Amino acid sequence: MEKIKLLAIGALFLFLFGCLGAPEEKIVPTEDAVAPAQNDSPVEENKTLVGGDRDEHGCIPSAGYSWCEAKQKCLREWEEACEAPEEEGQMVGADKDEHGCIPSAGYSWCEPKQKCLRIWEEECE
Numbered sequence: 001m002e003k004i005k006l007l008a009i010g011a012l013f014l015f016l017f018g019c020l021g022a023p024e025e026k027i028v029p030t031e032d033a034v035a036p037a038q039n040d041s042p043v044e045e046n047k048t049l050v051g052g053d054r055d056e057h058g059c060i061p062s063a064g065y066s067w068c069e070a071k072q073k074c075l076r077e078w079e080e081a082c083e084a085p086e087e088e089g090q091m092v093g094a095d096k097d098e099h100g101c102i103p104s105a106g107y108s109w110c111e112p113k114q115k116c117l118r119i120w121e122e123e124c125e
Contacts, residue, residue, distance in 0.1 A: 059074035101116035
């Protein structure tokens with residue numbers, strides 16, 4: 001029984017430390033194994049940096065920025081609405097356009113019908 005224990009311990013010892021053998025050899029590609037760069041590639045190189053474009057206000061359209069006249073700054077309209085800051089005491093719906101329509105309530109001028117309407121409620125024909 002003692003011999004079996006010693007053989008089992010020896011086998012375990014060889015198994016555990018046998019796996020720690022010599023370090024693996026690193027494979028480094030040689031110059032002839034690497035394909036040379038192709039200069040006649042059909043893909044034309046883009047010389048403009050992404051985000052390198054700016055409009056007359058300094059906004060970066062390729063990054064989604066546009067000029068907001070009401071706030072006098074560049075912004076992304078899906079992040080921040082381009083609306084004039086509400087003045088204190090101004091009621092919602094108190095805005096009116098040149099036809100008397102209330103844009104903040106969804107009304108816009110319909111020229112054919114000569115009236116303000118919400119286009120999702122009534123078609124402007």
